[in-house]
Amino acid sequence: MPVHTTATRQEWLAARLALLKAEKELTRRSDELARQRQDLPWVRIDKAYRFDTDEGPASLADLFAGRSQLIVYHFMFGPDWSAGCPSCSAIADGFDGVRVHLANHDVTLTAVSRAPLAKLKAYKQRLGWSFPWASSGDSDFNFDFNVSFTEQQQGEGIDYNYERDSHAMDMQPVPPPVAELAASCGTDAPAYSRDRPGISTFVLEDGVVYHAYSTYARGVDGIWGMYQWLDRAPKGRNEAGIWWRRRDEYGRSRSAA
Structure with missing residues (x-):
């Protein structure tokens, strides 16, 4: 019954x-x-950020790919990690379908991470993605938009999501889910916690780039497609701990993933 x-x-x-x-x-x-x-008011960006892309070195304006609006997903993938964040990976599984529609509405969607381009390309091939993904490893982009932090900042306390962070990623002792996610990326919890998820949007007018909006933490929930479906399923999210995996890891044991 x-x-x-x-x-x-x-x-x-x-x-x-x-x-x-x-x-x-x-x-x-x-x-x-x-x-x-x-x-929201726009903020002019005069700093010359540089990215590595499949098409070669690029500026922030280049990432617009000829369109007037740019949405950047800040994908957690640190320079020394062996794989991208499983949570970000679950979100990114929806990018390829939606980006076609955005592109035909004057909006470019791209991911940006600090990992070297070669790692991003290999990971993208592994998971069957085709969306643009730029490496910001040689610029301050991630740090300036509050999704990456130095060890010193981490020791002093991180300001993330517009306030001094009290996120689970900074708790001591390290919560088991954070340790589990870090291990799945080939890194430890402190290094894993120095990169965070987020979305930033930009507009290009008369050759000038402006920052329009950024959101972080639970502000990213709206684009996490599987949760929008689960919230409408009979049992809801019905979760305890980290149950999701990269799309090619289902059916494998945690130790083998």
Whole structure:
């Protein structure tokens, strides 16, 4: 027998209509938040960032690929790691489908990481991705946009997501999930925690690049496709600990992954 509440169709419909009202309120609020994001002032970027890309050395303006808007996903992949973050990898599994539509709406989607380009290309081939992915290893880009931190910053306390971070990644002793994720990337927890996820957006007008918006931590949840589906599944997220893996690791033991 089900342990969840059961009901008649009429009782279900009454409960569903009540929930629909709350869903509509959330949708309207989400629309208003989107408008407020668009109303944020832009900040001119004069610093000359350099990236390594499949097409060769590139500036931030080059990453726009001829379009006027750029969305950067800050993918956690440190210079010395052997693999990218599993969480970022799960998010990136949705990039190739959506980027085609964005490109035809004057928006370029790209990932940026500190790992060398050769590592990014090998990892992208492993997981069957084709979206653009630039290495920022030789620039301050990740540090300036608050997704990478030095050991000194880590020791003093990291300002992440616009406040002094109290994220699980900085807790002592290290939480088992953080240690598990770090090990899966071929690194330790402190090194793993010096890179963080985020999204930054930029606009190009009259040859000038402006920073428009950045979000971090739970602010990235909205583009994590599998969770949008799970939030609508009968049992929701129904998770305990780190259950997801890179797409080619399901069916393998944790020790073999």
